[in-house]
Amino acid sequence: MIKLLHVEDDADIREIALMALELSGDFDVVQCETGEAALNQVQGYTPDVILLDMMMPGMTGRQTLEKMREMDSLREVPAIFMTARAQHNEIEELRQLGAADVISKPFDPISLADQVKSAMQAG
Amino acid sequence: MSSHLTTKRTAGSFFLSSVLAGGWYTTTSAVLSGPTADSVPVVGAIALAGLVPLVAPMIWANTKTENANLNMAQKLQAFDSHAIVNIVDTKGLLEEVNDRFLALTGYSREQLIGQPVAMLYDDRFKALASEISSSLKRGETWQGETPLRCANGQMICTQVTVMPLYDEKGKWTGSITARTDVTRANQLLAERDTAETLDELRDDIWIVDAQTHNLSYMNRSAMRRVGWTDSAYTDRTLEDLAQETDCENILNACEALKSSDESMTQFVTELKGKDFQATIKMLQIGRAPGRFLIMLHDITDQVNEERTKSEFISMVSHELRSPLTSIKGSMGLLLSRAAGELPTKARALLEISHRNADRLVLIINDILDLEKIANGRLEFDLQETDIADLLRETSDANATLEQRFDVNIQVENTSKPVTLTTDPNRVIQVLTNLLSNAAKFSKPGDRILVSLEHTDEEIRVSVSDKGQGIPAGEQHKVFQRFADLSNSNRAAKGGTGLGLSVCKAIVENLGGKIGFDSREGFGTTFYFTLPKKHSQMGAKETAPLMREAS
Numbered sequence: 001m002i003k004l005l006h007v008e009d010d011a012d013i014r015e016i017a018l019m020a021l022e023l024s025g026d027f028d029v030v031q032c033e034t035g036e037a038a039l040n041q042v043q044g045y046t047p048d049v050i051l052l053d054m055m056m057p058g059m060t061g062r063q064t065l066e067k068m069r070e071m072d073s074l075r076e077v078p079a080i081f082m083t084a085r086a087q088h089n090e091i092e093e094l095r096q097l098g099a100a101d102v103i104s105k106p107f108d109p110i111s112l113a114d115q116v117k118s119a120m121q122a123g
Numbered sequence: 124m125s126s127h128l129t130t131k132r133t134a135g136s137f138f139l140s141s142v143l144a145g146g147w148y149t150t151t152s153a154v155l156s157g158p159t160a161d162s163v164p165v166v167g168a169i170a171l172a173g174l175v176p177l178v179a180p181m182i183w184a185n186t187k188t189e190n191a192n193l194n195m196a197q198k199l200q201a202f203d204s205h206a207i208v209n210i211v212d213t214k215g216l217l218e219e220v221n222d223r224f225l226a227l228t229g230y231s232r233e234q235l236i237g238q239p240v241a242m243l244y245d246d247r248f249k250a251l252a253s254e255i256s257s258s259l260k261r262g263e264t265w266q267g268e269t270p271l272r273c274a275n276g277q278m279i280c281t282q283v284t285v286m287p288l289y290d291e292k293g294k295w296t297g298s299i300t301a302r303t304d305v306t307r308a309n310q311l312l313a314e315r316d317t318a319e320t321l322d323e324l325r326d327d328i329w330i331v332d333a334q335t336h337n338l339s340y341m342n343r344s345a346m347r348r349v350g351w352t353d354s355a356y357t358d359r360t361l362e363d364l365a366q367e368t369d370c371e372n373i374l375n376a377c378e379a380l381k382s383s384d385e386s387m388t389q390f391v392t393e394l395k396g397k398d399f400q401a402t403i404k405m406l407q408i409g410r411a412p413g414r415f416l417i418m419l420h421d422i423t424d425q426v427n428e429e430r431t432k433s434e435f436i437s438m439v440s441h442e443l444r445s446p447l448t449s450i451k452g453s454m455g456l457l458l459s460r461a462a463g464e465l466p467t468k469a470r471a472l473l474e475i476s477h478r479n480a481d482r483l484v485l486i487i488n489d490i491l492d493l494e495k496i497a498n499g500r501l502e503f504d505l506q507e508t509d510i511a512d513l514l515r516e517t518s519d520a521n522a523t524l525e526q527r528f529d530v531n532i533q534v535e536n537t538s539k540p541v542t543l544t545t546d547p548n549r550v551i552q553v554l555t556n557l558l559s560n561a562a563k564f565s566k567p568g569d570r571i572l573v574s575l576e577h578t579d580e581e582i583r584v585s586v587s588d589k590g591q592g593i594p595a596g597e598q599h600k601v602f603q604r605f606a607d608l609s610n611s612n613r614a615a616k617g618g619t620g621l622g623l624s625v626c627k628a629i630v631e632n633l634g635g636k637i638g639f640d641s642r643e644g645f646g647t648t649f650y651f652t653l654p655k656k657h658s659q660m661g662a663k664e665t666a667p668l669m670r671e672a673s
Contacts (some may be wrong), residue, residue, distance in 0.1 A: 010445055012452075013448050013449055016456065017452075019461055020452065023459070035337075056622045063248060084444035084445060105445065105447075106444060106451040107452070108455060110456075
């Protein structure tokens with residue numbers, strides 16, 4: 001099973017993403033509502049992949065990833081951003097930050113699991 | 124005053140004659156002796172006393188005339204040295220011109236004498252010539268300003284006095300014209316007026332010598348901006364200004380303009396904490412080194428407004444996308460049977476909802492794109508692209524259209540690579556839009572043909588359908604936003620009403636053209652061209668962000 005940490009402030013989107021990922025049967029999903037909660041979560045937990053919403057109250061997805069990258073255990077873990085503002089320059093910036101992929105919202109729940117897996121392989 | 128002088132001179136004559144007569148009598152009486160000793164002094168004294176008052180005024184009169192003539196000659200010499208003089212006969216032919224006239228106009232005397240004076244004026248002066256002629260015929264002097272054509276064709280401006288001339292019998296014989304060259308004075312006045320006008324502008328104006336970079340002019344607004352007073356710009360250079368105001372990019376742009384074929388450049392720059400639209404124009408007069416006219420228009424408010432608007436649209440887009448993610452995600456999961464099998468009718472209704480949620484996403488994307496295009500902020504990522512490969516891939520990626528609309532998409536002339544510098548993702552966006560339109564308006568079973576042609580300079584992609592076509596009377600509306608064509612049935616077909624506007628803006632920003640040929644009832648071919656070498660200068664003025672792939 002792939003250990004996936006999903007950070008998303010919107011409860012509905014968290015639920016849809018959870019259902020979509022569980023459909024494939026390949027993911028063990030842990031979800032957090034904020035970046036701060038995610039940083040607490042990873043103290044005793046090392047995911048195989050991180051799925052991060054970009055726009056969140058408090059710490060943004062980018063800030064959360066930057067903090068995570070300071071931790072030895074998470075320095076190499078593939079991170080995938082989900083964003084409703086997927087502009088070309090932003091995508092490039094996120095990739096330079098170490099993002100394995102950037103998924104635009106609204107995303108297709110049916111192909112979400114495959115998108116995550118292929119990003120992990122590419123990363 | 125004259126009679127007083129005459130009286131004085133008459134008295135003087137008598138006084139002189141008395142002195143001379145007295146002197147003669149005394150002298151000759153003392154000197155002479157004999158028979159003439161009595162008569163000569165008396166006769167001589169009487170003669171002197173009688174003749175001197177008669178002769179003296181005659182002598183004085185001659186002296187006065189000579190003095191007057193000398194005086195007049197000096198005056199004429201001064202007049203001749205100062206003024207440009209010509210004499211014209213009653214037929215308007217030049218009879219005489221002075222040396223100054225020749226020196227100023229560059230004509231020789233032979234070129235002018237006997238020629239009509241009208242040759243010295245341009246056509247706009249005809250009404251004025253008639254006015255002067257009427258004044259002269261009435262015996263009046265005319266004064267005013269007239270242009271004068273020099274031998275090299277250049278027009279100079281002269282302040283003129285024209286007087287009628289008469290012969291000794293009072294018959295009109297022509298006119299004499301005295302002129303002063305006021306071209307330079309007029310220029311100075313015009314320059315002063317221009318400077319005063321420029322001082323009233325809110326824009327900053329700098330005029331810089333293209334060779335030395337010396338500042339030759341700054342208007343009041345420009346001086347205030349950099350904190351200078353009066354004419355502090357004299358003896359300063361663009362380099363000084365760049366150092367003081369941190370505007371090296373203006374200096375660099377001037378340098379770049381010198382070595383470019385272009386005569387003007389525009390860009391947005393920052394100066395003293397404000398945003399400016401800078402326009403630099405190279406003014407080249409003849410073979411002189413030329414000057415840079417630098418105009419800075421404060422767009423700080425505009426930039427802030429655009430930033431606010433852009434942030435608002437971006438925020439609205441984000442706020443719409445989040446609930447749409449949930450709506451579309453839920454429906455997608457339901458349709459994928461994640462929650463079990465659905466009744467047929469429920470599934471059909473859910474498909475309608477899902478399709479329209481998709482449409483809403485497209486509308487949001489198009490609105491965002493159009494907003495960015497309008498503000499010149501749509502990003503283009505230019506890369507070497509094999510357009511043949513791109514057409515095949517895009518057509519394959521749109522295979523769902525074939526299933527949904529029961530059409531067959533075929534791609535032609537893409538067996539060999541055709542490369543060009545463009546933004547592949549934007550080309551895919553355009554092609555997807557055209558394919559989607561073609562599919563929507565095709566009949567079930569129809570073929571949609573995607574074709575590629577190319578020359579050394581450009582490529583041309585066409586997408587042809589055999590659908591209902593666009594009515595001739597409505598073809599002009601095709602690229603308008605939310606254009607409601609009578610047979611488009613946009614709501615039912617799932618169009619956004621913005622797609623073709625976005626396509627047009629993208630193609631034009633990539634330096635190409637988009638168009639269509641359509642016959643109602645027979646189908647439509649949409650096509651677009653793109654240059655093989657994308658030129659950023661060729662893009663539209665609201666230049667979007669262009670980036671060459673590294």
